[in-house]
Amino acid sequence: MIRTRFAPSPTGFLHIGGARTALFSWAFARHHGGKFVLRVEDTDVARSTPQAVQAILDSMNWLGLNYDEGPFYQMQRMDRYKEVLKTMVASGAAYPCYTTPEELERMREEQRAAGKKPRYDGTWRPEPGKTLPTPPAGMTPVLRFRNPSSGVVAWDDMVKGRIEIANAELDDLVIARADGTPTYNFCVVVDDWEMGITHVIRGDDHVNNTPRQINILEALGAPVPIYAHLSMILGDDGQKLSKRHGAVSVMQYDDEGYLPEAVLNYLARLGWSHGDDEVFSMQQFCEWFDLEHITPSAAQFNTEKLNWLNAHYIKESDNARLAALVQLRLAARGVTVTATPSLAAIIGLYKERASNLNELADAAEVFYIDLHPKAEILAQHLTPEALPALADFIAGVRDVAWEAPAIGALIKTCIGAHGLKMPKLAMPLRVLLTGQAHTPSVDAVIALFPRELVEKRLSVATRG
Numbered sequence: 001m002i003r004t005r006f007a008p009s010p011t012g013f014l015h016i017g018g019a020r021t022a023l024f025s026w027a028f029a030r031h032h033g034g035k036f037v038l039r040v041e042d043t044d045v046a047r048s049t050p051q052a053v054q055a056i057l058d059s060m061n062w063l064g065l066n067y068d069e070g071p072f073y074q075m076q077r078m079d080r081y082k083e084v085l086k087t088m089v090a091s092g093a094a095y096p097c098y099t100t101p102e103e104l105e106r107m108r109e110e111q112r113a114a115g116k117k118p119r120y121d122g123t124w125r126p127e128p129g130k131t132l133p134t135p136p137a138g139m140t141p142v143l144r145f146r147n148p149s150s151g152v153v154a155w156d157d158m159v160k161g162r163i164e165i166a167n168a169e170l171d172d173l174v175i176a177r178a179d180g181t182p183t184y185n186f187c188v189v190v191d192d193w194e195m196g197i198t199h200v201i202r203g204d205d206h207v208n209n210t211p212r213q214i215n216i217l218e219a220l221g222a223p224v225p226i227y228a229h230l231s232m233i234l235g236d237d238g239q240k241l242s243k244r245h246g247a248v249s250v251m252q253y254d255d256e257g258y259l260p261e262a263v264l265n266y267l268a269r270l271g272w273s274h275g276d277d278e279v280f281s282m283q284q285f286c287e288w289f290d291l292e293h294i295t296p297s298a299a300q301f302n303t304e305k306l307n308w309l310n311a312h313y314i315k316e317s318d319n320a321r322l323a324a325l326v327q328l329r330l331a332a333r334g335v336t337v338t339a340t341p342s343l344a345a346i347i348g349l350y351k352e353r354a355s356n357l358n359e360l361a362d363a364a365e366v367f368y369i370d371l372h373p374k375a376e377i378l379a380q381h382l383t384p385e386a387l388p389a390l391a392d393f394i395a396g397v398r399d400v401a402w403e404a405p406a407i408g409a410l411i412k413t414c415i416g417a418h419g420l421k422m423p424k425l426a427m428p429l430r431v432l433l434t435g436q437a438h439t440p441s442v443d444a445v446i447a448l449f450p451r452e453l454v455e456k457r458l459s460v461a462t463r464g
Contacts, residue, residue: 002034003198006060006067007188009041010052013249014059016301017203017233017241020267024230024294025201026065027268030286037195038070043187045075059250063260064282072195074187081182084190084220085143085175093219094175096141097124098133119171120144143176145186145216153211158228158291160204165211173212189213193222201291204229228291233270234300241301257329257356259317262310271299279312311355319344322351322360329361330368341367341448349440349448366434367448371457373435381427381437382461389418389425394458402451408443433457 004025008018029036038060042048057071074081088094099107099120108118124132125146135141147170154164175186182190188209192200207229217224235241253263264282272295274280274288314322323344327337337343343364350363382390392414400410415425426442433454439445446454 001196001198002029002032003037003196004029004034004201005037005039005192005195005197006065007039007041007191007202008056009044010049010056011044011047012052013055013251015248016250016253016267019059019063019250019263020233020270021202021230022060022065023063023264023267024228024272024289025199026067027282027286027289028199028201028291029068031289034198035068036066037072037197038067039072039074039191039195040070041074041184041187043074043181043184055249055251062251062254063264069195072191074191077187077191078182080194081187081190082176082180085182085186088145088175088219089143091219092126092146094143094145095124095126095172096135097144097172097174098135098139098141099123100139117169122172125172140178142174142178144172145175145212145219147172147212147215153214155210155214155224155227157207158199158226159231159294160207160229160296163207163210167211167215170212170215173216175216185209185212186216189216189220189222192225193217193220197225199228199291200225201228201230204231228294230294231271231296231298234298236301236303238300257358257360258306258310259313259357262306262313265313266306266309270301271295279309307355314351314354314356314360317351319348319351322347322357325357326361326364329357330365333361333365335365335368337364337368340450346448349444353440363434363436363439366436371433371435373431373460377431377435377437378460381431383424383428385418385420386424386428387461389414389420390428390458390461392417393425393429394455394461397451397455397458402447404441404443404447407446408441411443428461429458432460 006018006022006025008014008022014022026036028034040053040056042053060067085094089096097120104120107121111118124141125144126132148167150167152164152166153170154162157163173185174183176182191197192213210227210229214224233241250263254260261282264285265279268280268285268289269278272289272293274293277284277288280288323346326347327343330337346364346367347360350360354360354363393410396410396414400406411422411425411429415422427437429442429446430439431437433446433449449457
């Protein structure tokens with residue numbers, strides 16, 4: 001059975017690059033009817049926080065990336081890691097090293113000065129016929145993995161192709177600190193082995209870790225998973241993705257009014273393609289997804305395209321669902337939604353021109369608050385030539401049938417009686433009722449309001 005995993009470190013929020021990795025791992029498991037595992041790699045105690053763990057879980061839930069097993073926490077598996085370390089020391093696959101940090105730094109400085117690659121020199125590495133130094137009294141050693149000294153470590157990466165690294169390029173990695181805490185590369189290996197991970201899909205910043213992890217797996221007699229390293233995501237400007245163009249918490253996209261299906265659809269196309277298909281459901285994505293069509297070159301984030309997709313999904317979404325999401329945003333602003341006017345009806349009228357939920361909330365808010373249009377916008381549109389037609393409209397509001405066609409007919413009658421063009425009356429009506437100069441069809445907007453609220457707001461034009 002295909003088994004994939006997403007293994008974030010809770011030292012910060014889940015950002016868009018991590019979300020794409022999670023999506024691809026999830027979709028690959030779903031495509032093959034396999035299992036998707038969530039593992040929280042929280043061994044960096046100094047930087048890992050409960051808030052960051054919760055942010056990861058919230059982000060996965062918001063995106064709908066449901067996991068079959070987990071979340072597993074590495075800090076809860078320490079006893080098992082230490083058991084494996086003991087077996088490795090007993091078998092000779094790992095050994096104690098008493099080199100101090102100061103000695104190690106001096107060693108590296110000398111190597112750099114000689115034009116060599118800085119690395120551990122193997123002082124404490126056991127070799128046949130070698131006499132090791134006497135361990136210093138009172139010093140607790142680190143444990144190092146006894147990396148093969150010859151040959152190559154190679155794998156066929158599902159994205160990058162064949163990769164080969166000479167073992168001579170790799171020094172003996174520390175796999176447990178002096179306090180007994182196992183290190184990242186060791187924990188990952190044990191977890192992938194014992195959780196039966198068959199495919200490791202992750203960012204290409206892990207490529208340098210892969211040969212070390214493969215060698216440790218082989219030393220344990222464990223199967224080596226298939227690796228797929230995803231290229232990085234660049235910002236709109238072609239530079240490394242930063243907070244100003246996308247490398248923010250996934251939940252910030254929720255805050256900014258994006259729908260999760262739009263974010264997922266967009267992420268799916270960042271470095272992967274299925275012909276010319278741009279808009280598709282997650283069910284379709286899981287049916288189509290494979291590792292062969294992931295591009296090895298960097299993907300470029302395009303905010304404009306994400307906004308376009310979000311607008312598309314808003315247009316396609318059910319009004320009641322959008323109304324529930326918008327109501328949460330209005331509540332956060334202290335705005336109470338009443339039964340009349342219908343928020344779902346407002347959404348139905350405005351969603352064609354909205355690119356995010358916050359824009360919908362902005363549009364809907366004016367229907368439920370005590371509105372005070374800005375003096376400058378009133379002065380601009382409540383012109384002397386518009387006032388007589390506006391007065392006629394106000395008088396007609398009391399008796400007109402409360403539906404858009406009848407209200408539209410009333411507007412046409414009023415402008416016809418005074419020889420005006422539509423904007424001369426439509427614009428004052430818009431600003432008096434919504435405070436905005438641009439809205440959907442004015443008759444449809446008016447029909448959303450209760451009749452008495454329209455009369456109240458239009459009365460501003462007759463004051464003084």
